[in-house]
Amino acid sequence: MGNPLHIPIREGKNNLKIRGEIAMELKRLCLTGIIIVISAMTLLQAATAAQDASISVEPAYTEVWQGDEFTVNITVDPAEYDVYAASYTLYFNNTLLNATSLDKGPFLTQDGNPSNIQDPPTGIDNTAGEIKYGEYRVGNVPGITGYGVLTT
Template identity: 50%
Template sequence: MATNEMRIIIKMRNLVLLLLIVFCQTGMAAESSVGVSPQTVTASVGDTFTIDIIVDSAGSEVYGAQYELYFDNTVLNATSQAQGTFLSQDGENTNVPADLINNTLGKIVYGEHKIGQVLGVTGSGVLASITFETVKSGTSALTLSYVMLMDSTTKELAITVSSGTCTVTEPGATPLTMPDYTDISIEDANNMIESNPEVIMLDVSARDEFDAEHITDAIWIQISNASAITELNEYKDWNLIIYSADGAESREACSVLIEHGFENVYNMVGGIAAWRVTFPIFSAPKPIATEPPAPSPSPTPTMATSSHPTPAPSSEDNEDNKLLGFEVLFAIAGIFAALILKRNNEGR
């Protein structure tokens, strides 16, 4: 009798344990993902190839998506970006407020969302396809950054992001040994700073640009100054994150540091222009414009022209007249602007 009761108790315990396992697995929803496919590309100089940006919703409904992709513009040249079928798979219309290629910066931007009060889509598929032509031998990261998925309530979904790499070789020639630095997104850079105390951020932009704004605790360095690089020798075992105004000059700076024996060198793609969208920066206060004093009236005016000088436009006025680049198109799409504003507020 006691043996039978013990068997029943053991079976009940096993059943409870099994139910707990099933409940935990059900409650732990998988994250949606966005990634480059294929993740590894090998090509020869003069070739063209296409990568897909794949979205897997992992059961969540997706109403809109956006990404930035950075590449080495000395190795690759982006020729086109085509809309995929992921968001329109249900036959509903979508809008593409951002579809831009900038080969000068090595930057691609894409944003798409559904239209009207409809539910998002589920499953997996191609959000967009990008075609490149190879320029010279070398290795270029295909780094996804500022990636967002949202549902029909404008809630941002938790996601995992997978970037890619392209290696280009010269037919019949010995492949060049490329600088061993790593391209990282602004999100990866921020995670590295928060999780590792032995990280230094180096700003290699012009000094006046650094004085105007820079990432908090970043150190300005003139990369052409050999003595300045020598002063960094005590940090050779640290992780060095290099950035510039827009991410273009930092690649060259990374190569210089590699040549000087630094091993843990990371290039933050997009530079401070990408960083400021999501994370805080230090900005120097702008001078306050003052009204020029009115001249004393002349007792015997001889001309009808005004004696008051015409004030020159302030630097703030000039800034207002400039296009901000890719962020302007994101602002046009209200559904993405809400998410960007939300991120900025959280970053502060």
């Protein structure tokens, strides 16, 4: 390794001014860095606080015996969004289950405004083991923001 580089500093008015400018620049950089970190933390916190809308099967689990009939609800949680339409495809094991009915729920009409069922693809296909459903609000109406049952 070589010898360290030594730069002589002469004491005087100009050296103090240069040191003061460097100190001010370091303070400015530190403050800028702190502001950037705080901004990033705020954005990250806002992003993690936001939730996505979700569609769920309720109950998620049920125990039944061969030949028993049971009902499940397909529910929608809009989180923080306005929902104007919803659709899903529910797959099931057609060697164990047979779907017998598909009924429209009150989710998209809970405020009294009408909705239409999408046809096709809405319907039960026991051969394929799937239920398809689509529904949308009619007219220039606000979106739904409350949790509810889409179908039963």
